[in-house]
Amino acid sequence: MKPSTKPLDQQGRIVVPRAMLESINVEPGDYVDVYLDNNQGRPVVVLERHQDLCVVCGEITTEGVKIANKRICTECASYIKLNRVDDGGQKEVKKSDDNLNVY
Numbered sequence: 217m218k219p220s221t222k223p224l225d226q227q228g229r230i231v232v233p234r235a236m237l238e239s240i241n242v243e244p245g246d247y248v249d250v251y252l253d254n255n256q257g258r259p260v261v262v263l264e265r266h267q268d269l270c271v272v273c274g275e276i277t278t279e280g281v282k283i284a285n286k287r288i289c290t291e292c293a294s295y296i297k298l299n300r301v302d303d304g305g306q307k308e309v310k311k312s313d314d315n316l317n318v319y
């Protein structure tokens with residue numbers, strides 16, 4: 217996509233062209249991640265669609281369930297559902313390379 221030159225306003229803000237927002241599949245109201253990266257030694261600011269992390273295993277996920285605005289991936293949600301404990305849920309669930317372990 218062709219670069220777009222925009223002036224920063226007094227608060228350091230810019231308006232991101234709609235075509236760029238559409239290319240990263242976001243629309244007004246969506247969350248985005250902004251961070252500093254490096255392009256061949258030159259610092260660049262990156263804007264990308266926010267991706268939720270599973271609060272159990274830490275993997276990036278767009279699937280699964282959301283509870284209290286926190287995402288739990290499908291795999292962890294299934295594991296928790298299959299291994300439901302009736303003792304107040306005091307067990308800690310951790311994900312290893314191949315499976316989930318309960319401690």
Ligand SMILES: [Zn+2]
Nearest residue numbers: 270273289292
């Ligand atoms: Zn998970």
